[in-house]
Amino acid sequence: MKIDRRSFLSLGVGAAAGTALTPLPWKITDDLSIWTQMWPWTPVPEDGEVTYVNSISTLCPSGCGVSVRKVDDRAIKIEGMPGFPGSDGKACINCMTGLQLLYGPTAVKSPMKRVGERGEGKWKAISWDEAIAEVAQELNKLRKTTPQGLASITGKADGTVAKLFERFLTAFGSPNAMHTASYLDNYALTLKLMHGLDARPGFDLENADFVLSFGSGLIDGWGASARMFKAKSQWKENKAKVVQAEPRLSNTAAKADHWLPVKPGSEGLLALAMAHTIIKESLYNKAFVEKHSFGFDDFKGDDGKIQKGFKTLVLDNFSPSDVSDAVGIDASTIVALAKSFAGAKHPLALCGRGKGITPGSLHDYLAVHALNALVGNLNQKGGVWAMTDVDYVNWPAPKLDETAQKGLATPRIDGAGKEYPLAKSLLTRLPGVINSGGDSPVRALLVSGANPCYTLPDAAAARKALGAIPFIVSFTSHMDETAEMADIILPNHCHLSRYEDVPAPAGMNKPMIGLATPVVAPKYDSKNVGDSILLIAKAMGGTIAESFSWDSYEACLTETLGDKWKVLTASNFVIDEAFQPDGWDNAFHTPSKKFTFLSGACKFDGDKIAGNIEGSESKYPLVLIPMDSMRLAAGPLGNTPHMTKTVSDTVLLGKDSFVEINPKTGGKLGLEDGVKATLATPKGSVTVRVHFSNGMMPGVLAMARGLGHSGIDEYLAGKGANVNELIGPMEDPISGLDAAWGIRAKLTIA
Amino acid sequence: MSTLEEKAKGVSDGGGFALLFFIVGLVASLILGWVIFPKLLYSQKRQPFDFNHQLHSELVDEGCESCHFFREDGSYAGVPKLAQCAGCHEDVQGETEDEAIFVNDYVVPGREVPWLVYSRQPDCVFFSHAAHVKAGGMDCKTCHGDVGQSTTLKVYEENRITGYSRDIWGKNIAGLKKHTWDRMKMDDCSECHVKLGVKQTSVQTGKGACFVCHK
Numbered sequence: 013m014k015i016d017r018r019s020f021l022s023l024g025v026g027a028a029a030g031t032a033l034t035p036l037p038w039k040i041t042d043d044l045s046i047w048t049q050m051w052p053w054t055p056v057p058e059d060g061e062v063t064y065v066n067s068i069s070t071l072c073p074s075g076c077g078v079s080v081r082k083v084d085d086r087a088i089k090i091e092g093m094p095g096f097p098g099s100d101g102k103a104c105i106n107c108m109t110g111l112q113l114l115y116g117p118t119a120v121k122s123p124m125k126r127v128g129e130r131g132e133g134k135w136k137a138i139s140w141d142e143a144i145a146e147v148a149q150e151l152n153k154l155r156k157t158t159p160q161g162l163a164s165i166t167g168k169a170d171g172t173v174a175k176l177f178e179r180f181l182t183a184f185g186s187p188n189a190m191h192t193a194s195y196l197d198n199y200a201l202t203l204k205l206m207h208g209l210d211a212r213p214g215f216d217l218e219n220a221d222f223v224l225s226f227g228s229g230l231i232d233g234w235g236a237s238a239r240m241f242k243a244k245s246q247w248k249e250n251k252a253k254v255v256q257a258e259p260r261l262s263n264t265a266a267k268a269d270h271w272l273p274v275k276p277g278s279e280g281l282l283a284l285a286m287a288h289t290i291i292k293e294s295l296y297n298k299a300f301v302e303k304h305s306f307g308f309d310d311f312k313g314d315d316g317k318i319q320k321g322f323k324t325l326v327l328d329n330f331s332p333s334d335v336s337d338a339v340g341i342d343a344s345t346i347v348a349l350a351k352s353f354a355g356a357k358h359p360l361a362l363c364g365r366g367k368g369i370t371p372g373s374l375h376d377y378l379a380v381h382a383l384n385a386l387v388g389n390l391n392q393k394g395g396v397w398a399m400t401d402v403d404y405v406n407w408p409a410p411k412l413d414e415t416a417q418k419g420l421a422t423p424r425i426d427g428a429g430k431e432y433p434l435a436k437s438l439l440t441r442l443p444g445v446i447n448s449g450g451d452s453p454v455r456a457l458l459v460s461g462a463n464p465c466y467t468l469p470d471a472a473a474a475r476k477a478l479g480a481i482p483f484i485v486s487f488t489s490h491m492d493e494t495a496e497m498a499d500i501i502l503p504n505h506c507h508l509s510r511y512e513d514v515p516a517p518a519g520m521n522k523p524m525i526g527l528a529t530p531v532v533a534p535k536y537d538s539k540n541v542g543d544s545i546l547l548i549a550k551a552m553g554g555t556i557a558e559s560f561s562w563d564s565y566e567a568c569l570t571e572t573l574g575d576k577w578k579v580l581t582a583s584n585f586v587i588d589e590a591f592q593p594d595g596w597d598n599a600f601h602t603p604s605k606k607f608t609f610l611s612g613a614c615k616f617d618g619d620k621i622a623g624n625i626e627g628s629e630s631k632y633p634l635v636l637i638p639m640d641s642m643r644l645a646a647g648p649l650g651n652t653p654h655m656t657k658t659v660s661d662t663v664l665l666g667k668d669s670f671v672e673i674n675p676k677t678g679g680k681l682g683l684e685d686g687v688k689a690t691l692a693t694p695k696g697s698v699t700v701r702v703h704f705s706n707g708m709m710p711g712v713l714a715m716a717r718g719l720g721h722s723g724i725d726e727y728l729a730g731k732g733a734n735v736n737e738l739i740g741p742m743e744d745p746i747s748g749l750d751a752a753w754g755i756r757a758k759l760t761i762a
Numbered sequence: 763m764s765t766l767e768e769k770a771k772g773v774s775d776g777g778g779f780a781l782l783f784f785i786v787g788l789v790a791s792l793i794l795g796w797v798i799f800p801k802l803l804y805s806q807k808r809q810p811f812d813f814n815h816q817l818h819s820e821l822v823d824e825g826c827e828s829c830h831f832f833r834e835d836g837s838y839a840g841v842p843k844l845a846q847c848a849g850c851h852e853d854v855q856g857e858t859e860d861e862a863i864f865v866n867d868y869v870v871p872g873r874e875v876p877w878l879v880y881s882r883q884p885d886c887v888f889f890s891h892a893a894h895v896k897a898g899g900m901d902c903k904t905c906h907g908d909v910g911q912s913t914t915l916k917v918y919e920e921n922r923i924t925g926y927s928r929d930i931w932g933k934n935i936a937g938l939k940k941h942t943w944d945r946m947k948m949d950d951c952s953e954c955h956v957k958l959g960v961k962q963t964s965v966q967t968g969k970g971a972c973f974v975c976h977k
Contacts, residue, residue, distance in 0.1 A: 026786065035795065050885065
């Protein structure tokens with residue numbers, strides 16, 4: 013018998029015939045078709061019970077209400093909370109992608125202790141008991157010699173968390189509680205000086221019919237974002253006029269009815285020039301100015317001498333033709349603008365550049381507020397309302413022992429209250445003070461809800477300053493640049509896993525308190541920052557422990573919010589919808605009981621107030637300004653990966669940040685659209701790419717905030733450059749806050 | 763014989779073996795396809811522990827719906843979660859080893875039981891219990907068989923290629939079935955839809971529209 017090729021072939025044919033007579037080919041095909049659709053890595057949410065849980069987002073000052081769809085225990089989608097004051101069911105991209113913070117890999121999973129050198133990134137996980145004990149031990153050691161060497165930095169100035177830190181420092185014996193400043197600090201100072209009130213600004217946006225924005229990013233993140241977007245749509249519907257005065261064609265400017273390309277830094281001059289026209293042509297609200305204001309006309313000062321009033325100073329120094337060159341707008345345009353602004357029924361002027369991250373010059377705010385006063389919109393429909401609901405945290409005074417009293421008597425390290433008597437906190441001055449030579453006056457630092465190593469201007473100086481502080485504790489929920497410099501990390505719960513009171517959203521013109529409530533149980537071994545402080549206080553014993561009698565942060569919240577707690581846990585907010593602001597007779601608590609145009613404290617004597625910026629024009633012929641966008645979170649917790657995906661290729665490409673430049677300016681420098689260039693300022697230099705845009709004023713460069721992170725996560729780290737490294741702070745002569753609106757720069761081909 | 767004649771004889775002699783090999787191939791592949799293939803295709807898995815449906819149906823008031831119910835929003839709860847069973851089984855109720863495993867390994871540490879679900883369809887399939895049970899008035903048995911009377915959970919035979927249960931294609935490898943619950947592929951659902959006159963809404967094919975079940 014020969015087993016040859018023919019046998020083999022006939023075996024094959026038989027096998028094929030037989031297989032065709034079995035179900036095997038059809039079954040395998042069917043199975044393969046299912047297999048090709050069921051890749052195991054395709055995420056499919058579990059089936060389960062669907063619930064909606066509400067909370068408030070604490071990711072940014074907007075404080076928008078969110079509604080989270082859950083399937084069993086897992087949060088699946090974040091949307092806006094319908095019915096929430098202001099945002100009413102809307103949420104921005106930061107809130108909506110918040111799931112990536114909840115479930116992403118960068119949350120700090122347990123207390124961490126640094127091993128190795130600072131910044132090396134080597135950590136050891138330790139237990140809560142160990143961590144608290146070590147912090148208490150270090151602080152007790154410090155307390156024996158220099159209690160005032162303890163400082164704290166919080167994201168906000170209000171709310172129970174900020175107040176707990178303040179209380180801790182007070183009982184400890186240090187006056188150095190600081191917070192991240194913003195435009196709201198300037199507004200607070202403005203209301204203090206001009207209304208005599210401790211208040212926050214409320215804006216009756218929806219009822220305004222002429223909105224004049226001095227560089228505010230109305231749809232670029234200023235105020236409470238979701239509310240602003242809704243207001244913008246409403247203005248369009250109501251045919252309200254929106255005028256945007258800013259050097260760059262931002263989204264806000266593009267969507268405004270009228271864009272005034274003012275030279276950067278000249279917004280305050282524009283306001284005063286408008287005031288000039290309004291005063292000269294007698295277009296101001298006489299009822300208000302004549303009966304309820306002080307300092308408009310010349311007045312007798314405390315020393316018996318006649319002081320020039322607002323009217324005299326403005327008319328003498330700020331005519332539209334006087335400022336036209338500095339502002340870059342024709343005098344006739346300014347006059348026309350002033351007339352139509354004053355002629356509107358409900359005019360409203362707003363300020364705070366971009367998102368309001370950099371406080372800016374106090375005089376700018378005083379000028380803009382004076383404009384609002386001239387047209388009589390204060391505490392009126394469509395105007396600016398002074399909201400005095402700022403302090404609902406009323407605790408009995410902390411217990412002070414001798415050490416505490418001695419420490420509290422020392423002056424603040426940041427100069428607030430002393431060099432700058434009006435200010436409460438001047439965080440931007442801290443690096444300068446620490447780096448000015450000798451040992452750091454700050455010996456221990458607690459950081460919560462803030463990321464100064466990234467957000468402070470002249471970020472390199474900030475890092476150097478923190479490097480000189482012997483002991484740093486971070487209470488962050490996610491790894492960030494400041495946490496990277498810490499010695500101990502006591503991780504906070506993620507933003508949707510914790511209770512936290514949320515004072516009214518920025519600009520809310522009704523008294524309101526919010527409460528963020530947990531949506532999902534904390535995933536990791538974290539603790540609410542409020543609980544961490546309580547544990548540290550109790551571990552330190554003595555009067556410090558006595559000052560913190562609450563068993564838990566939840567107990568502290570329950571007590572603080574009193575009869576509001578029940579409603580807050582059920583609906584997440586309480587608001588007085590029927591609120592009406594005080595009438596002019598009762599609204600002002602200044603010595604004169606009237607709105608004060610000018611006071612000694614604001615030191616205004618007709619100086620041309622367009623701020624100077626750092627750098628010599630000869631060496632740095634261009635001007636660099638930062639720009640804000642909804643797609644880039646510029647606060648402590650940077651972008652989520654999804655947000656970064658939406659950033660345009662003309663802002664970030666690969667790892668390169670872009671600077672926007674006018675094509676003519678770029679051409680003169682020998683640059684082409686998209687090429688790499690070296691951007692240098694007195695504070696540093698970085699390689700960027702160039703984006704030609706006709707929306708940029710010639711001679712001005714703009715660079716986006718929010719990029720150039722080193723910490724946080726691989727989706728954000730190393731992408732682009734941090735504009736805060738390039739721009740340094742400039743102390744406002746009155747407030748001490750950072751008034752820098754930019755810096756001089758030069759751009760050369762890379 | 764000449765060389766050519768020898769060769770020709772060799773060829774015609776070889777013919778018998780060709781037939782033999784053909785038959786061998788045929789029979790071998792038939793056995794492979796009908797017997798060995800089904801055995802290899804499915805892996806035998808056991809549930810985390812055994813469960814006695816009959817015992818429990820005698821103890822509840824509303825039959826299947828006592829534990830397999832509709833939620834308020836109309837979605838179907840499917841296999842009960844730990845919380846439901848723990849309602850009675852916080853402590854060991856009986857004497858079986860299976861219940862002991864349940865209480866000790868799942869109730870006490872608060873772990874959900876990783877049941878293997880026989881009726882699970884692929885992700886591409888959208889199925890609404892409300893449409894069939896509430897609107898269609900169907901009985902659970904029609905699609906699931908008389909599970910309520912079973913005293914144990916049968917072995918979960920998992921298709922090694924797709925990861926789904928053998929119950930979808932059906933026990934019979936040829937796809938032949940005796941009862942409606944023996945098989946639940948698309949054509950089986952469709953068979954019932956046609957028989958009961960469920961509106962065949964596709965204009966193009968005259969059959970059920972694709973998007974009704976594949977969303």
